[in-house]
Amino acid sequence: MPLTVNGATVPLPDDPRVSLLDLLRDTLHLSGTKIGCNQGACGACTVLVDGERIVSCLALAVQYDGRAVTTIEGIADGETLHPLQAAFIEHDGFQCGYCTPGQICSAIGMAAELGRGMPSHVTGDLAATVVLDADELRERMSGNLCRCGAHNGIVAAILDVYGPAKVDQEVAA
Amino acid sequence: MTPFAFTRAAATDEALRLAAAPAARYLGGGTNLVDLMRETVERPATLVDVTALSTAIEPEDGGLRIGAGVRNAALAAHPAVRRDYPVLARALLAGASAQIRNMATVGGNLLQRTRCTYFYDVEGSRCNKRVPGAGCDARDGFNRIHAILGASQACVATHPSDMAVALAALDATVHCTTAQGTRTLPLVDLHRLPGDHPEIETVLEPGELITHVTLPALPDGTRSTYRKVRDRASYAFALVSVGAALRVEDGRIADVRLALGGVAHRPWRATQAEAALRGLPATRASFEAAAAAELAAAVPLRDNGFKIELARRTITAVLAELSGVDA
Missing domain, CATH: 3.30.43.10 (Uridine Diphospho-n-acetylenolpyruvylglucosamine Reductase, domain 2)
Incomplete structure (x- = not known):
């Protein structure tokens, strides 16, 4: 099985030093995925691999042979935005926008983790079903930094799509 | 590169x-x-x-066998880990970010290297780990994050893993293989203290591969947890962390396993504190005395003396929490 990016088959780089991030941006010209710290600390380069979020800067592309990568360019349905993209616009979930693709890919991965029952550092009862409140969300999204400080809008946008309605109302209030 | x-x-x-x-x-x-x-x-x-090798988590001898290729996130989410080894689930969940936990493996986590900033600074700093014999700029430098236990003149770096601290407290065994055969090591013996050769961080031979880690069953009635103290609420390395498993019977400490992170070149099994605690009443005074016993050997550097008091308080608080004593 070859490496695919947003459904398209992609040849692996000849040079094993090429990161998945560099492959996306420099070879495939998918510049939606951003390069921030390039050391795994900021989350701007977050993409989904087989539905799981990773930081593409610390991923050697050759290690991802046979995997299905989804980037920010691959989450909309044609001209219809992904619900999370629409929510980020609705809630002003960004200022400069540089961290936004990583935030959105990360939140999609986070929702899948919640669906599988993954606990977090702030989960009180490791055996209980987790409800996504603002504390859980902030902990689960701590790998994505926003230097503009748009976090309130980011939290509101993600809760709008993945949180229980009552939590959303508390945040809105 | x-x-x-x-x-x-x-x-x-x-x-x-x-x-x-x-x-x-x-x-x-x-x-x-x-x-x-x-x-x-x-x-x-x-x-x-x-990463394609040994990716399974399986019950074994009443405990658990964890493949070295298991991802940190998968291990933290595993029902048996959450139910039987909360100290391990909580240590994993306290480490790194969700993205990195999806990538990082058990074997890689154990063999990750220190985050000492001087170790990383190839251009500007001396480091005995990078260049044996070059000297250590951390010892008299900005050393707020560095070791208070088991350090040497050559190196004051700490081991950065949370997971390894939990495994140390759980009496985990590391299974290794070479072309000559297989062997097992207590996890607490995998990493070395720096001594005169901080560039040699583990007892593994060149080419030796960690294949899996096994955990023994904890006795019924044991409670365990992990507490990590750091500069921000999430996604930061430990200043001090404590992994502990405790069993109290009739108000007395029947069994205790205690390990510290962020304080030494390896996950620090607190054997002095454990010895001081066994058989004592499960009281705050017992916990404080045990923490003091463990930290009697601590040596502060210029910037990290606060870690001694922080470790004392964190040990006490974790044991109080596990025993139900009012913190």
């Missing part, structure tokens, strides 16, 4: 054969090694991807 050859092992034998190449390194999730290679701290000639 220095050029290297990338290889992938489909079986343990193949991994051992590929790793016999000069300057070969095993590659897990890459979350530390790729960064170190980009900084040219690490310059392997060959990488051997071992």
